[in-house]
Amino acid sequence: MLQLKVNGQPRQVDVAPDTPLLWVLRDTLQLTGTKYACGQALCGACVVHVDGVPARACLTPVSAVAGREITTIEAAHQSRVGRAVQAAWRKLDVVQCGYCQSGQIMSAIALLGRQRKPTDSDIDDALSANLCRCATYQRIRAAIHEAARSLA
Amino acid sequence: MVNTKIANASRRSFLQGAAGLTLGFCLPAIAAPAGAGKAAAPAGQPFEANAFLRIGTDDSVTVIAKHLEMGQGSYTGLATILAEELDADWQTVRLEGAPADASRYNNLFWGASQGTGGSTAMANSWDQLRAAGAAGRAMLVNAAARRWQVPAGEITVRDGIVSHRRSKRQARFGELAADAAREAVPASVVLKEAKDFRLIGKQAPRKDSVDKTNGQAQFTQDIQLPGMLVAVVAHPPRFGATVRGFDASAARRVRNVVDVVQIPSGVAVLASDTWSAKKGRDALQVDWDESRSFKLGSEEIVARYREMAKSPGLVARRVGNTEQAFAGAARIVRATYDFPYLAHAAMEPMNCVIRLSERGCEVWNGEQMATADQSRLAAIFGLTPEQVRINMLYAGGSFGRRANTHSDYVVEAAQIVKAIGGKAPVKLVWMREDDMRAGYYRPLFHHALEAALDAGGQLTGWRHRLVGQSILLGSPFESMMVKDGIDAVSVEGAANLPYAIPNLLVDLHTPKDIDVPVLWWRSVGSSHTAYSTEVFLDQVARAAGKDPVAWRLELLADHPRHRGVLRLAAEKSGWGTRLPAGVKGTRRGRGVAVHESFHSYVAQVAEVTVAADGTVKVDRVVCAVDCGIAINPDNIRSQIEGAVGFALSAALHGEITLKEGAVVEGNFDTYRPIRIGEMPRLEVHIVPSTAKPTGVGEPGVPPLAPAVANAIGAATGKYPDRLPFRAEDLRA
Ligand code: FES
Ligand code: FES
Numbered sequence: 001m002l003q004l005k006v007n008g009q010p011r012q013v014d015v016a017p018d019t020p021l022l023w024v025l026r027d028t029l030q031l032t033g034t035k036y037a038c039g040q041a042l043c044g045a046c047v048v049h050v051d052g053v054p055a056r057a058c059l060t061p062v063s064a065v066a067g068r069e070i071t072t073i074e075a076a077h078q079s080r081v082g083r084a085v086q087a088a089w090r091k092l093d094v095v096q097c098g099y100c101q102s103g104q105i106m107s108a109i110a111l112l113g114r115q116r117k118p119t120d121s122d123i124d125d126a127l128s129a130n131l132c133r134c135a136t137y138q139r140i141r142a143a144i145h146e147a148a149r150s151l152a
Numbered sequence: 153m154v155n156t157k158i159a160n161a162s163r164r165s166f167l168q169g170a171a172g173l174t175l176g177f178c179l180p181a182i183a184a185p186a187g188a189g190k191a192a193a194p195a196g197q198p199f200e201a202n203a204f205l206r207i208g209t210d211d212s213v214t215v216i217a218k219h220l221e222m223g224q225g226s227y228t229g230l231a232t233i234l235a236e237e238l239d240a241d242w243q244t245v246r247l248e249g250a251p252a253d254a255s256r257y258n259n260l261f262w263g264a265s266q267g268t269g270g271s272t273a274m275a276n277s278w279d280q281l282r283a284a285g286a287a288g289r290a291m292l293v294n295a296a297a298r299r300w301q302v303p304a305g306e307i308t309v310r311d312g313i314v315s316h317r318r319s320k321r322q323a324r325f326g327e328l329a330a331d332a333a334r335e336a337v338p339a340s341v342v343l344k345e346a347k348d349f350r351l352i353g354k355q356a357p358r359k360d361s362v363d364k365t366n367g368q369a370q371f372t373q374d375i376q377l378p379g380m381l382v383a384v385v386a387h388p389p390r391f392g393a394t395v396r397g398f399d400a401s402a403a404r405r406v407r408n409v410v411d412v413v414q415i416p417s418g419v420a421v422l423a424s425d426t427w428s429a430k431k432g433r434d435a436l437q438v439d440w441d442e443s444r445s446f447k448l449g450s451e452e453i454v455a456r457y458r459e460m461a462k463s464p465g466l467v468a469r470r471v472g473n474t475e476q477a478f479a480g481a482a483r484i485v486r487a488t489y490d491f492p493y494l495a496h497a498a499m500e501p502m503n504c505v506i507r508l509s510e511r512g513c514e515v516w517n518g519e520q521m522a523t524a525d526q527s528r529l530a531a532i533f534g535l536t537p538e539q540v541r542i543n544m545l546y547a548g549g550s551f552g553r554r555a556n557t558h559s560d561y562v563v564e565a566a567q568i569v570k571a572i573g574g575k576a577p578v579k580l581v582w583m584r585e586d587d588m589r590a591g592y593y594r595p596l597f598h599h600a601l602e603a604a605l606d607a608g609g610q611l612t613g614w615r616h617r618l619v620g621q622s623i624l625l626g627s628p629f630e631s632m633m634v635k636d637g638i639d640a641v642s643v644e645g646a647a648n649l650p651y652a653i654p655n656l657l658v659d660l661h662t663p664k665d666i667d668v669p670v671l672w673w674r675s676v677g678s679s680h681t682a683y684s685t686e687v688f689l690d691q692v693a694r695a696a697g698k699d700p701v702a703w704r705l706e707l708l709a710d711h712p713r714h715r716g717v718l719r720l721a722a723e724k725s726g727w728g729t730r731l732p733a734g735v736k737g738t739r740r741g742r743g744v745a746v747h748e749s750f751h752s753y754v755a756q757v758a759e760v761t762v763a764a765d766g767t768v769k770v771d772r773v774v775c776a777v778d779c780g781i782a783i784n785p786d787n788i789r790s791q792i793e794g795a796v797g798f799a800l801s802a803a804l805h806g807e808i809t810l811k812e813g814a815v816v817e818g819n820f821d822t823y824r825p826i827r828i829g830e831m832p833r834l835e836v837h838i839v840p841s842t843a844k845p846t847g848v849g850e851p852g853v854p855p856l857a858p859a860v861a862n863a864i865g866a867a868t869g870k871y872p873d874r875l876p877f878r879a880e881d882l883r884a
Contacts (some may be wrong), residue, residue: 016407016428023427027382032374033367035548036426037499038584042820045499073367090361093786096794097223098364099499099548105365124829131820133499133549134223135797137831139790 002066006031007075017063021055022046024062025072033073033102037131044130047103048072054110056129073102081112081151088147096134104130108144117148199329201288202337203256204234204281206248211312211326213240215281218250218257218266219273220520221360222498222547222554223794224849225787226273228358230281232783233274236351237285237343240325241312247359249544252522252537266523269555269672271750271847274783278845286341288332295331296323346781346842355786360546371548373581375505375516380577381410381422383568384433384586388418390445390813391591391667395419395438402435412436413571417560420568426581446667447813450596453666454490457598457619461488465617465659466637469647472655474604477613481604485692488601490874491620491680493808494594494673495823500548501587504565508574512539517562518547520555524628528559532566551798552672556592557627560669585818593808594673595621599646599684604655609696611707614653616646616685619661621670637662641672645681645749645854650714651689651707668810674798675853678749682854683861683875686745690862691871700744700862701727708746713778716839717755718746720776724837725757734761739884740771743862745855752779752851753839754792758832758859762867766879770800770832770860775852777836780843788848789836795852796834801825803857805876 004011006029013028020039025031025048037045039058046057049071076082085108088094095101104127111118111126118126123144132140198214199207206214215234221227227247235245250257250266257266260276289309296314297304300321307316315322346352363369388394398419400412408428412421421432448456478484505516506529513533519525522542530537547554556562565580572578582590597620604613622639624630633640638647638660647658673679693703701722708714722728722744734740739762746755759772775792782788805824809816817823857875865871870882 019427023425026374027376027425027427030376031367032376035371035500036373037501037548038820040584040819040821043499077366086365089365090357093358093361093790095223095358095361095364096225096790097499097547097549098360098369099371101364102367127828131499131825131827133497133551133798133825135794135801135826135831136790137797137826137828138793138834140828141831 021060022057044103047106084147088143094139100132199333204284207329220268222550233281234285239309252526252542254523267521271849290338291332291335294335377577382429383420384429386419393440393445396441397439399437403432406432415567460661461600465661468643469658474655474657477655482607483605485603489599491597496551496553498549501582502561505579507577515542551674589815591669592671595670601688603692613655616658641677644677675850678854682747686858713753717776721755725774737764739867741863741867745858747854751846756855756859758863760863764884766882772833775836778839780845791848792836792852799853799856
C-alpha cells in the first residue's frame with residue numbers, strides 16, 4: 001500500500017511500486033483527465049504538478065511521489081491561476097481535439113505560477129515539452145498572455 | 153425567403169404513436185425515405201422534433217450530431233446551423249453523438265453510410281440541419297398559437313423565447329416542449345435569409361471548450377466499465393508476418409495479467425489495468441512467421457518508383473497535344489519530387505472498447521465510419537447491425553486514421569473479445585509505438601513533371617506523372633472512385649489542375665506489389681499533388697521570368713475563387729514589398745501557393761529564414777480561405793491555423809521510414825510534430841461568400857508545404873525536391 005496525496009485528498013493505492021503515476025491516476029484513481037500519448041516524456045500530455053512543479057506522470061514511478069502533493073487537471077480550478085488559465089483557454093477557444101490540453105494547461109499554470117508576465121519566448125520555452133498534434137500553439141501563446149493580463 | 157419541403161415519412165405513425173416521438177424526416181433531394189418507426193412520448197416528455205433535435209422541459213436544446221468531433225469543430229458547427237433556424241438560446245444548446253444508424257444519420261454525400269471525412273460535415277448537413285431547426289421552431293410556434301389562441305404568423309421567436317407581442321405573452325422552449333411534441337411536423341418550412349442570421353457568421357463559442365479544459369471530456373481512452381480488461385497487443389515486426397507460436401509464461405507472471413490470446417493480427421495480453429497489460433505484452437516471446445512478410449525499405453521503393461516513372465502510366469487527364477507542344481518548345485523545365493510515407497499520429501493512439509452481452513454488442517469509440525464499422529462488427533459476432541450499438545465519443549485527433557476502410561483496430565478489439573468468449577468488456581489500447589508502426593500511412597509518392605515554354609515565355613505544355621499506391625483499391629469505395637484503373641484520390645489536385653495550359657497530360661502508375669497499408673491522411677491526394685504542382689509552377693515561373701502571383705492570376709482567369717484567395721493573401725502579406733533582411737548569414741524569402749480541395753479554396757504566403765547550415769524557420773504565414781458561407785469564422789481560423797501547423801510538421805520533419813520492411817520511427821522523438829517554438833505567426837483571412845458552405849478541416853493543409861518551399865526557393869534558388877526538407881539540400 002502506498003500513501004498518496006492527490007488534489008488535496010489522501011489516497012491509498014495497492015499497485016506495483018514501479019507503476020508510472022500516470023496509470024495510477026488514470027486506471028486506479030479514475031482521474032482520466034491526465035492523458036497518455038507517448039509514455040516516454042516526449043509529449044507532455046501527462047503533465048501534472050508534484051509539489052507545484054510540472055512533472056511528466058508517464059515516467060514518474062508512483063513510489064517516487066508518495067507523500068508529495070500531486071495536482072491534476074481535475075483540481076486546476078482550485079487555484080486562482082488555474083481558473084485564470086481555464087478562463088483564457090475558453091475565451092479564445094484554444095482547444096481542438098482537446099487530448100493534449102490537460103497537459104498544456106498544467107504547464108501553463110506552472111509557468112504563470114513562477115512568472116506573472118511571460119514573453120513569447122518564455123512561453124515557447126516553458127511549453128516546449130507539450131506537443132499539440134492539432135497545432136493549437138498560436139492560441140496557447142495568446143491564451144497565456146490573456147491569463148497573465150487577467151491576473152495582473 | 154427559401155422554402156424547403158419536408159417529407160414526413162412517418163406522419164401516420166406519429167399521429168397514432170403512443171410512446172415517444174422521433175420523427176424521421178428528410179429533404180426532397182434525398183431519395184431514400186427517412187427512418188421509420190417512431191415510438192412516441194407521452195406529454196411531459198422531451199420534445200423530439202426530429203432525428204436531430206430534442207428539446208427538454210428544462211429548456212435544454214439537444215442537437216444530435218451525426219458527425220464525429222475529432223477537433224475540427226463539427227459539434228459546434230452542426231449546432232450553429234440548427235440553432236440558427238430554431239432561434240435557440242446558444243447557452244442552452246448541447247450536443248449528443250448520434251448512434252450508428254445509416255437510415256437517419258448517413259452522410260448525404262456518401263449514400264447509405266454514416267461517416268465523417270472529406271471535410272463534408274458542414275456541407276452535407278447545411279440544408280438538412282437548417283430544415284431540422286426550422287421544423288422544430290415551427291412546431292413550437294404552432295404549439296404557442298394553439299395555447300394562446302393567436303395566429304401563428306404573429307408569433308416571434310428569439311433566443312429560446314417564443315413571444316406574442318400583441319397579447320404580451322411569452323413562453324420558454326421548455327414550457328412549450330410537451331405541447332410541441334403533439335404538433336404536426338410541417339410539410340414545408342421557411343428558412344432565414346442570410347441578413348437575418350444571428351449565430352451563423354458570428355462568434356459562437358465552441359461547445360466542447362469547457363469539458364476539454366477541465367479534464368472531463370470523454371475519450372475512448374478514458375472509458376472504464378465494471379470488470380473491463382485492458383488489452384495490449386504484440387503486432388508483427390513487418391507487414392504480412394503472422395504468429396507461428398508464442399511463449400506467454402513470462403507475460404502471465406506479470407501481476408494483474410489475466411489472459412493471453414492469439415488473434416489474427418498478433419497476440420493480445422489482457423490485464424485489469426493498462427500498465428500491467430503493457431508489461432505483459434513486453435514480456436511475451438512471439439515466434440513470427442516472416443515467410444510472406446514485406447521486406448523492402450523506403451529507399452528501394454523510391455528507386456523502384458523512379459524507374460517506373462520512366463514509362464507512361466494510365467492517363468488520368470489529357471488536354472490538347474503535349475507531344476506537339478514539347479516538340480515545338482523553346483525551353484523545357486523538368487523536376488521530380490519524392491514524398492515519404494506519413495503517419496497520422498493522432499495525439500490519442502488508436503483504441504476501442506467493446507462489450508458483448510445477450511442483447512448484442514456495445515462499442516465505445518470515436519468513429520469516423522460508424523456504419524461500416526458496425527457491419528464489420530456484426531459479421532464478426534454473428535449479429536445484425538442493429539444489435540451493434542456504438543456510443544460516440546470525442547476522438548483525440550484522427551486526421552483520417554479513424555476512417556479506416558478495413559476497420560483495423562476496431563476489428564482487432566472485436567477479435568480479442570471473441571477470443572475470450574466475450575467474458576469481459578475489453579479496452580484495446582495501442583501504445584504510441586503500436587500506433588505509429590501499424591501502417592495505414594499516407595502513401596509514398598514519386599512525381600515527375602515537365603513544362604514546355606514557347607519563345608515568348610508562354611506555358612504551352614505540362615506533363616505530370618505520378619507513381620504511388622492506391623488507397624481505394626480493395627476498399628469498399630473502389631467501385632465508386634476507381635475508374636479505368638485510376639484511383640481518383642491518387643491524382644486529385646493534379647488531374648484537375650486549374651491553370652490555363654493548352655496541352656496537358658497527367659498519368660499514373662499504381663504499384664500493386666507494395667504491401668504497406670495506406671490510407672487518407674488529412675487532405676489525401678492534395679497532400680502531395682499541391683506540392684508538386686505549386687512548387688513546379690514556381691520553378692517554371694522563375695525560368696520564364698514571371699512573378700509567381702501575377703502569373704498565377706493570369707493563368708487562373710477562369711477561376712474566380714482561386715483568384716479571390718490569391719489576391720487576398722498577396723495583399724495581406726505585402727507581396728511585392730521588400731522582406732526585411734535576417735541576421736547575417738541567413739537568407740530570407742517569401743513564397744506563395746494556392747490550392748482547391750474539398751471545394752474550398754486556400755492561398756498561403758509564407759516567409760522563411762534559411763540559415764547557412766540549411767535549417768529552415770518559417771516566420772510568418774498569411775492565409776486566405778474561401779469556404780462559402782462562413783458558419784463559424786473563428787473555427788475556420790482555428791482549423792486553418794491547425795492545418796498550417798500539421799502540414800509544417802510534415803514538411804520539416806515528417807517521415808515514416810521502412811528498413812527491410814520494418815518501420816523505423818516509433819515515437820515522437822523520431823516522428824516529430826512541430827513544437828510551439830516552431831509555430832509561425834499566422835493570419836487567416838476569410839473571403840466573404842454567399843456560396844453554400846464547404847469544409848475547412850483539410851483544405852488548409854495542401855498549400856503550406858509548397859508556399860514554404862517556394863519561399864525557400866526565393867531565398868536560396870533551391871526548391872526542395874524531397875520531403876521532409878533536409879538541411880543538407882539547402883546549405884549556403
Ligand atoms: S505521455 Fe507522458 S510525456 Fe507523453
Ligand atoms: S488539441 Fe488536439 S492534440 Fe492538442
